[in-house]
Amino acid sequence: xxxxxxxxxxxxxxxxxxxxxxxxxxxxxxxxxxxxxxxxxxxxxxxxxxxxxxxxxxxxxxxxxxxxxxxxxxxxxxxxxxxxxxxxxxxxxxxxxxxxxxxxxxxxxxxxxxxxxxxxxxxxxxxxxxxxxxxxxxxxxxxxxxxxxxxxxxxxxxxxxxxxxxxxxxxxxxxxxxxxxxxxxxxxxxxxxxxxxxxxxxxxxxxxxxxxxxxxxxxxxxxxxxx
Amino acid sequence: xxxxxxxxxxxxxxxxxxxxxxxxxxxxxxxxxxxxxxxxxxxxxxxxxxxxxxxxxxxxxxxxxxxxxxxxxxxxxxxxxxxxxxxxxxxxxxxxxxxxxxxxxxxxxxxxxxxxxxxxxxxxxxxxxxxxxxxxxxxxxxxxxxxxxxxxxxxxxxxxxxxxxxxxxxxxxxxxxxxxxxxxxxxxxxxxxxxxxxxxxxxxxxxxxxxxxxxxxxxxxxxxxxx
Numbered sequence: 299x300x301x302x303x304x305x306x307x308x309x310x311x312x313x314x315x316x317x318x319x320x321x322x323x324x325x326x327x328x329x330x331x332x333x334x335x336x337x338x339x340x341x342x343x344x345x346x347x348x349x350x351x352x353x354x355x356x357x358x359x360x361x362x363x364x365x366x367x368x369x370x371x372x373x374x375x376x377x378x379x380x381x382x383x384x385x386x387x388x389x390x391x392x393x394x395x396x397x398x399x400x401x402x403x404x405x406x407x408x409x410x411x412x413x414x415x416x417x418x419x420x421x422x423x424x425x426x427x428x429x430x431x432x433x434x435x436x437x438x439x440x441x442x443x444x445x446x447x448x449x450x451x452x453x454x455x456x457x458x459x460x461x462x463x464x465x466x467x468x469x470x471x472x473x474x475x476x477x478x479x480x481x482x483x484x485x486x487x488x489x490x491x492x493x494x495x496x497x498x499x500x501x502x503x504x505x506x507x508x509x510x511x512x513x514x515x516x517x518x519x520x521x522x523x524x525x
Numbered sequence: 526x527x528x529x530x531x532x533x534x535x536x537x538x539x540x541x542x543x544x545x546x547x548x549x550x551x552x553x554x555x556x557x558x559x560x561x562x563x564x565x566x567x568x569x570x571x572x573x574x575x576x577x578x579x580x581x582x583x584x585x586x587x588x589x590x591x592x593x594x595x596x597x598x599x600x601x602x603x604x605x606x607x608x609x610x611x612x613x614x615x616x617x618x619x620x621x622x623x624x625x626x627x628x629x630x631x632x633x634x635x636x637x638x639x640x641x642x643x644x645x646x647x648x649x650x651x652x653x654x655x656x657x658x659x660x661x662x663x664x665x666x667x668x669x670x671x672x673x674x675x676x677x678x679x680x681x682x683x684x685x686x687x688x689x690x691x692x693x694x695x696x697x698x699x700x701x702x703x704x705x706x707x708x709x710x711x712x713x714x715x716x717x718x719x720x721x722x723x724x725x726x727x728x729x730x731x732x733x734x735x736x737x738x739x740x741x742x743x744x745x746x747x748x749x750x751x752x
Contacts, residue, residue, distance in 0.1 A: 308600070360600045362649035362656075363590065370593030373535070413655050418648050421641055422589035428640050 299465045301326075302350035303396075305333040306357040306368035315398050315443045319356065322455045326463050334371050343375045348387055353432075354462060355423070356396040362412075362419050372426075381430050389431035394461060395423055396438045403441045435461075436468070470513040471506075478502055526692045528553075529577035530623075532560040533584040533595035542625050542670045546583065549682045553690050561598050570602045575614055580659075581689060582650070583623040589639075589646050599653075608657050616658035621688060622650055623665045630668045662688075663695070697740040698733075705729055 303323070307313050310333055323329045330350065347353060357364045380387050397416065405411040406419075416439045417424075427434035438461045440454065466472025481499040485492045502509075530550070534540050537560055550556045557577065574580060584591045607614050624643065632638040633646075643666045644651075654661035665688045667681065693699025708726040712719045729736075 360596075361603060362652040363596065366593045366595075366597030366600050368593075369587075369590065369596045373587050373593050376588060412652060414648055414652050418645070419652060421645050421648060425589040425639060425641050425646060 299328060299352060299463075300350045301329045301352040301354060301462050302346060303329060303331050303354045303356055303462060304368070304371075305331065306355065306365055306371070307333070308365050308367050313358070315358075315440065316356075318443070318451070318455070319396070319458055322458050323462050326459075329462055334367055336367065336370075338371065338375075340375055340377070343371070344377075344380050344387065347375070347391075350391070352392040352394060352435075352462075352465075353388070354394040354396055357398070359397050359399040359401075359419075362414075363422070376426075376430075386431050391432050392435055393423065393427040393430075393432045394435035394438065395420055396440065396458070396461065398440045398443060400442060403439065406439075471510055474502065474506060474509055478506075526555060526579060526690075527577045528556045528579040528581060528689050529573060530556060530558050530581045530583055530689060531595070531598075532558065533582065533592055533598070534560070535592050535594050540585070542585075542667065543583075545670070545678070545682070546623070546685055549685050550689050553686075556689055561594055563594065563597070565598065565602075567602055567604070570598070571604075571607050571614065574602070574618075577618070579619040579621060579662075579689075579692075580615070581621040581623055584625070586624050586626040586646075589641075590649070603653075603657075613658050618659050619662055620650065620654040620657075620659045621662040621665065622647055623667065623685070623688065625667045625670060627669060630666065633666075698737055701729065701733060701736055705733075 303319075305316060307316055310316055320331055323331070330346070332346065355364065355368060357368055360366075363369070379385065397420070399406075399416075401412055406415050408414075416437050420437055424434050426432075438458065443451075443454075446454065460467040460473065460476055464472060464476040466475070478499060481495055481502065485495045485499065488495060530546075532543060534543055537543055547558055550558070557573070559573065582591065582595060584595055587593075590596070606612065624647070626633075626643075628639055633641065633643050635641075643664050647664055651661050653659075665685065670678075670681075673681065687694040687700065687703055691699060691703040693702070705726060708722060708729065712722045712726065715722060
C-alpha cells in the first residue's frame, strides 16, 4: 500500500506538529510526504494521486475547515474529467484526514464551545469521498498537541504511523500484524543485538491466535456490560 | 440595515447567475456588492465588515464547500484579534449564504446523489457564525439556475432581493412591509402614472391586518392538518 500525505499548512516552517508527523513516517519507503504550495502543476498532482492507494489530507483546522491552501488545490486538481466524469481516477482508494486543532476534544460536541463534532464539520470531505467513490477513513483528530505528555505523544506517534501506513489499522488483528512487520524491519536493520527483538517477534507471532481470541473475548465482554 | 454581499466566484466573468443577482440589487442603496480577488487588504476588508449589519457569502458550490478564494479570505481577514479575542467585531450581525449548485435540490439528502443536505454541508459556516456570535440565516440555495423558467427566475429574484435587503424576510408580516416599501420607492421614482401604484399600495396597507390574520389562520390550518 502506497500512501500520499498531502500536507496543507500555510505556516509550515513554524508548525511543531508537522515535523513530528514527518519524523514519524520518514523511514517508511511507501509513504510520500507532499507539502502543498500556492503554485503547482495540475497534471503532476493528478499523477501523484493516481500513484497512491491511501490519500491523506493533513492540515490545521482553520475556521472549521481546511485552510484555503488545500481548498484551492482541490478546486483545481480534482477536475470533473479526472475525478468523476467517466474516469473516477480515485475510485477504490482511501481518503483519510489528519486534523490538528488548538481546542480540546470535548469542545467539539453539541453544547460545547465549538457546537459540532469533528465528523460533522468534515462532512464536505465525507461527501467528496462518496462522490469520488473512495473509502472514507475515520478522521484522526489531534487536539492541543502542545499540551500532550511525552507518553501521550508517543502513543499518538504510533497511532499516526498506523493511520498512514497500516492497511488494516481499524482492527486488532491488523494492528498485531503491523507491529510484527515493524519488528521484522527493526531486526533486519539491527544486525547485532537482534536476539532480544527476535524473541519478541517470535513470541508475538506464536501468540497471534491467542491474542485474536483475547481481543474477541474482550469485545464480547464489553458488549455484555453495555447491554 | 446595511448589507455586504461578498461574492466569491473564481470565474466571475463567465458566471450567468452572479450578473442576475447583481442586477437584482443594484437599485438598493444600502447594499454593497463586493467581489473578492486573490489580493486584498486585510484592514480594509475588516473595516467593510464592521460597516454592515448583514454579511452574505455568495458562491458556487465547489466540492461541497466555498471556493478556496473565499476560504483564503476568511483565513486572513478573520484574525483572532478582530473576530474573537476581546473584540468580537461581528457580534450581533447576521450571516447569510447564497449558494449556487449545478445539482438538483433533491440530490442533497440521505440516499441522494450528494448524500447530505445543504444545511449539513454548510455546518462550518454555522459553527463560524456561532463562534463569532452572529445570527446564522437559513441558506438560500439556488439549484440549476440555467434550467429555471422565466417565472421561476422572477420568483427567485424577489426571494433574493428579500434575502439581501429585507430585515425580516423570514416572516409574512416582514414580507408585506417590505413589498409596501418597494412600492413606495417605485411611486416616488415614477412621478406620473403612479395612480395605479398608489392604489395598490393603499389597498395593501389597508389590508395589512387582514393579511396578517389570513396568514395566521393559514398556518393554524396547516398545523391542524399535520397533526
